[in-house]
Amino acid sequence: MKLSFWTYEGPAHFGAIRIAASMRGVHLLLHSPQGDTYADLLFTMIEREGRRPPVTYTTFQARDLGSSTAELVLATARDACERFKPDVLLVTDSCTAELIQDQPGTLVGGANMSTPVISVEMAAYSRKENWGASETFFQLVRGLLASKVPAPGEEPAPRPEGQRPSVNLLGPTLLGFRCRDDVKEITALLDSVGVDVNVVAPLGASAHDLQRLPLADANVCLSPEVADSACEWLTRNFRQPLIRTVPIGVKATDDFLQELATVLNLPIDIEQASPSRLPWYSRSVDSTYLTDKRVFIFADASHAVAAARIASSELGFEVVGLGTYSREQARSVREAARELGLEPLITDDYLEVERHVAELRPEMILGTQMERHIAKRLGIGCAVISTPAHVQDYPARYSPQMGYEGANVIFDTWVHPLMMGLEEHLLRMFREDFEFNDSAAPSHLEEGEATLRDMPTTDVGVGKLTWDISAEKELKKIPFFVRGKARRNTEEYAQGAGLQVIDVETLYEAKAHFSR
Ligand code: SF4
Numbered sequence: 001m002k003l004s005f006w007t008y009e010g011p012a013h014f015g016a017i018r019i020a021a022s023m024r025g026v027h028l029l030l031h032s033p034q035g036d037t038y039a040d041l042l043f044t045m046i047e048r049e050g051r052r053p054p055v056t057y058t059t060f061q062a063r064d065l066g067s068s069t070a071e072l073v074l075a076t077a078r079d080a081c082e083r084f085k086p087d088v089l090l091v092t093d094s095c096t097a098e099l100i101q102d103q104p105g106t107l108v109g110g111a112n113m114s115t116p117v118i119s120v121e122m123a124a125y126s127r128k129e130n131w132g133a134s135e136t137f138f139q140l141v142r143g144l145l146a147s148k149v150p151a152p153g154e155e156p157a158p159r160p161e162g163q164r165p166s167v168n169l170l171g172p173t174l175l176g177f178r179c180r181d182d183v184k185e186i187t188a189l190l191d192s193v194g195v196d197v198n199v200v201a202p203l204g205a206s207a208h209d210l211q212r213l214p215l216a217d218a219n220v221c222l223s224p225e226v227a228d229s230a231c232e233w234l235t236r237n238f239r240q241p242l243i244r245t246v247p248i249g250v251k252a253t254d255d256f257l258q259e260l261a262t263v264l265n266l267p268i269d270i271e272q273a274s275p276s277r278l279p280w281y282s283r284s285v286d287s288t289y290l291t292d293k294r295v296f297i298f299a300d301a302s303h304a305v306a307a308a309r310i311a312s313s314e315l316g317f318e319v320v321g322l323g324t325y326s327r328e329q330a331r332s333v334r335e336a337a338r339e340l341g342l343e344p345l346i347t348d349d350y351l352e353v354e355r356h357v358a359e360l361r362p363e364m365i366l367g368t369q370m371e372r373h374i375a376k377r378l379g380i381g382c383a384v385i386s387t388p389a390h391v392q393d394y395p396a397r398y399s400p401q402m403g404y405e406g407a408n409v410i411f412d413t414w415v416h417p418l419m420m421g422l423e424e425h426l427l428r429m430f431r432e433d434f435e436f437n438d439s440a441a442p443s444h445l446e447e448g449e450a451t452l453r454d455m456p457t458t459d460v461g462v463g464k465l466t467w468d469i470s471a472e473k474e475l476k477k478i479p480f481f482v483r484g485k486a487r488r489n490t491e492e493y494a495q496g497a498g499l500q501v502i503d504v505e506t507l508y509e510a511k512a513h514f515s516r
Contacts, residue, residue: 006350008325012122013094015132021053022173022202027086031104032094034059056080070102077108081115087207089115095124118143130225138229144210149237165264166196168216171223172203177387181400189403193268214238248306250407276404278411296321296362299386301329305336361484381417467502
């Protein structure tokens, strides 16, 4: 048992619903108790889809447990096929159904349905939403293509003369982060360098489209959380090369094009293809004050890794913490953290994340909706860079994260929560101003948004420490966005020196100690 108030991911069968809802002609039969239909709201209210997700729930109740729930599964499957006439019926169970072990996939698969049935086993008590999406997509791709796998030694047919090379874009789904616009951006980028998109999947694809996957020259894995397993299976069985660079950020997009050029043997002039305004904006003098801003990053693995690279090498921030809740993809985050000399934070416990943020006292957080709540409580500026996200991160306007336009969007989004340079400078000089003072929010934000508060003393082992009045006064002279760090360092120093009272002298000794 684990006491949990917030979770970063839903149960594994949510992943299956995301795949079915993203596609056309695919229907999901979900063996689940009455009440599980709440998942529909994620699609109709957060994604604001104009249709219900294509899911039929068995919705068994307590009284059904006394009779045959297996019969209920079969009857519901037949009804769903008759009513919705899907091209493929996916079958899986929810957490509660897993306990009663009806094995709905095997049952429906053996019932001579006229609709092809693909069964997905969920490991509801050990896995979560992204794994569920990945497993469902993988089983769907394998189920539809297993009979087309070429015999050993059989060479793939060469691309017809004069036909442009093409790739599949794999991984985008509904309820992913900005997938709709990322697909548009990457499709346009590929087109600009002479590459076509064969199939985008799961988002918008049909079962027939999945059967065309082997026709592409390579697969682009845009979301490793969802498409890693399917991509690897395609590489193993159809010998399709895999492009792994996730093109988020200017440098990653350059690398993506470089990888594309190598894999497809194409001459791509990357300098020519690079129209993002981010490099010039971040080099312009107005961005000088961004240098070394202390930032904490926590997200799904692919967005965390991309954000760490952009923050450290494109915007000049100092990344002080990096982590993910995606255990399956944690390796890439570990590597990125190692390169930055950090200890990675791999956890799905938001309280642990909050403890880390409180300890590190960054000037900005790049995270999920959860970190937005944490940031609000601690009064730190925050930008959302990954799921889980609320409705405002499924915007009406064009807002990709990928490609060169994605980099423009990222620059604006990340800089927005920070205090602007002139204001930050004035605050250092005139602390007592009635309007622009230490406790005021950045003036370009609404009141209450991202107000960096003077953080409280850490409670870890500092119970006996007291700040004398003159030291508190001196501390207040330190600009508010680094004051938290100064407070923590001084307390750490005082503890190490066995002091119980912090006076002005201790403050300066600590400063000298840490700047050595
Ligand atoms: S089956 Fe799982 S997701 Fe559905 S209500 Fe029960 S615990 Fe929640």
